[in-house]
Amino acid sequence: MKIRLAGEMTTDSVVDGEGIRSVIWCQGCIHNCPGCHNPETHSFSAGFLKDVSEVLKEISELEFQDGITLSGGDPLCQIDACLEIAKFTQELGLNVWCYTGYKMEELLKRCEKENKLKDLLLNIDVLVDSPFILELKSYEVPFRGSKNQRLINAKESVKQNKIILYKD
Numbered sequence: 001m002k003i004r005l006a007g008e009m010t011t012d013s014v015v016d017g018e019g020i021r022s023v024i025w026c027q028g029c030i031h032n033c034p035g036c037h038n039p040e041t042h043s044f045s046a047g048f049l050k051d052v053s054e055v056l057k058e059i060s061e062l063e064f065q066d067g068i069t070l071s072g073g074d075p076l077c078q079i080d081a082c083l084e085i086a087k088f089t090q091e092l093g094l095n096v097w098c099y100t101g102y103k104m105e106e107l108l109k110r111c112e113k114e115n116k117l118k119d120l121l122l123n124i125d126v127l128v129d130s131p132f133i134l135e136l137k138s139y140e141v142p143f144r145g146s147k148n149q150r151l152i153n154a155k156e157s158v159k160q161n162k163i164i165l166y167k168d
């Protein structure tokens, strides 16, 4: 299986979630949020394809990282590949954060029919959800770009079929 990436994995990030993190930059996003920080990651034909097995190998060789962050682009546009990565990461004892432009309400509805999406969310510790809204841009909301975006406990939200915040 292959994943379309915008760039190689970066390590030692302290701005893409709590702790010291390695970031996987997924290529492709449908949301087109005005003011998006990474417009070059929107196209589904740009970037490059990489074997998921190679990504897993890189993750297994990481040192001194608290977790992996799936960013982009929108990782939830590549559910199969991100599911493999998130599962593998959790098995290693590392936590998983994921950024998405989808709202959790919509994702929970889709989970009723989409088993792989449900499985992926069950392997994500913190989901940073919702599109970036330029008018609500803020530097006061940690790890988010705009005030409408939330830090969601994805696993518990799926288990309880309602939105459970990780923290405000």
Ligand code: SF4
Residues within 6 Å of the ligand: 029, 030, 031, 032, 033, 036, 037, 038, 039, 041, 072, 073, 074, 100, 101, 102, 131, 132
């Ligand atoms: S969801 Fe994220 S990557 Fe996609 S357009 Fe919005 S801000 Fe940009």
